[in-house]
Amino acid sequence: MDFSIGEDRQMLVDSLSRYFADKADWKVREAAIASEAGFDRDVWNGMAELGVLGALFGEDAGGFGGSPFDIGVVFKEAGRALSTGPFLATLMAGKVLEAAGDADTLEGVISGEKILTFANDPAVSADGRPVDATTAAKSGDGWALTGQKGVVDYLGSADLIVVTAEMDGSTASFLVERGASGASTRDYPLIDGGSAGELTLSNTPAKLISDDAGAIDAAIAAGLVATSWEAVGVMEVLRDSTLDYLKTRKQFGIPIGKFQALQHRMATLALEIEQAWSAAINAAAYFDKDTATRDRYCSAAKFSIGQVGRLAAEEAIQMHGGIGMTWELPLSHYAKRMTMLGHVLGDDDLHLSRFIELSKAA
Incomplete structure (x- = not known):
């Protein structure tokens, strides 16, 4: 199976990655989360100008994307940057408006002029x-x-x-x-x-x-795809940060990454993240199938990222030791976000039950 996201989406990913690096570094994030709004409006408007918000919606709604994979790549990069802002709210509320054909209201949202929740x-x-x-x-x-x-x-x-x-x-x-x-x-x-x-x-x-209650269900399903891809982005940062730490932190005169027990744990974590990534891809790939199939794959992805995300956060903190819990280390913030993502739109227990029921009916 071809897991590539395509040239156009890769250009969007590269542009968004550079934008976050240039305009939304860690100091900008710290100032944003300390503010009353909880996000930087200038950064949000910059993403709108870049076309990031338009990627979440189809051409009929004034955007230029709107597919599950378009949504996924935006949210994965937002997860990697740990960017704050009404991403999920804009997506789900916007999808309800898009389904109703309300392009006029969405126009101001896509341009960044209006904040939607x-x-x-x-x-x-x-x-x-x-x-x-x-x-x-x-x-x-x-x-x-x-x-x-x-x-x-x-x-x-x-x-x-x-x-x-x-x-x-x-x-x-x-x-x-x-x-x-x-x-x-x-x-x-x-x-x-x-x-x-x-x-x-x-x-x-x-x-x-x-x-149409079905439009609301579809918007929530889009939110599940987005949340799953964002979680994978967060998990990848947790994994990479931990690998870097294992290569530099020394004990008994050698990097702790040389210890076989830690190598085995990191190998297990890497495999689990790949499984979660596959589940997130499946949620996007099967999104346009019938409703039951869509919801089954969305719940499978949400269950997977809940289970694997918790493992990723715990392993990252344990291998870093006490420093992994400090405010000054970005990793602790990624671990918090990963924990919260496990509960957004339902935790893994809820989605396991939902997956079982949907599978019985299949």
Whole structure:
């Protein structure tokens, strides 16, 4: 099987890699995660000018890509650079708009003029239980939403919010402008960098995007592909950083990489990362098949990166020793991000169960 990404995508990867190296180095990231927004807006606008955001969407929506592999290569490079910003929220919310043919709204998002986020998960009460679902009701010629959404990526910076809500017994998607009447937010930083927030809606005016629940499912599936590829990028940095450390850190007068036990552990890790990489490629390759097949391969990839990602983070920290946990060492930040990626859009336990059920029905 040919695992190459093609010449055009390789050019995108090279351009994005150079951009991150030139404009989003570690000092820029540290300043970004310490800011209220949790990301650097200038860096985000630069990526928009470079065409990175346009790569996430098809030509009909004003982009120039939009395939699962286009999405994958962008997110893998973002993972390698550990860049913060509303990548995932822009992708999933944008895919909902793209499916509805709303190119006008997407135009401002792709250009970087507007920040878009995706409010899909319900907020959680103090005892850890989801609150009541968000509901939509007719209000004059439009709609009004009532409910709460939790952990909405970069909510404090968002100009537009795609919100999912129950409507006539099914799930529909709506567009809400930040600052709309009845909408309130509570923002907070995330442990792995970036920011999120809690969204509360009380009879908030909203524009109906689509009553097609399948479009929401497809957007989430695209998010799973993106998350899997990003995780592989993070794992590769963890692996390479650890290999470099094993070659330079000496004990008893020789590099610790000469110790056979550590060599075996690194060989096992390298093989596991290749397995996770194959699973991520499969998620992209089977994305355009039927819904059940798409979801089965997406869950397989998410399960794989959850399992292997945890191994990669643990091994990297253990082989570095105490220094691996320090704030000053970038590796510790990669380990945090890898741990969080294992839980984004469902952890490995959830996706293992989902994969089993989908396989039974196949």
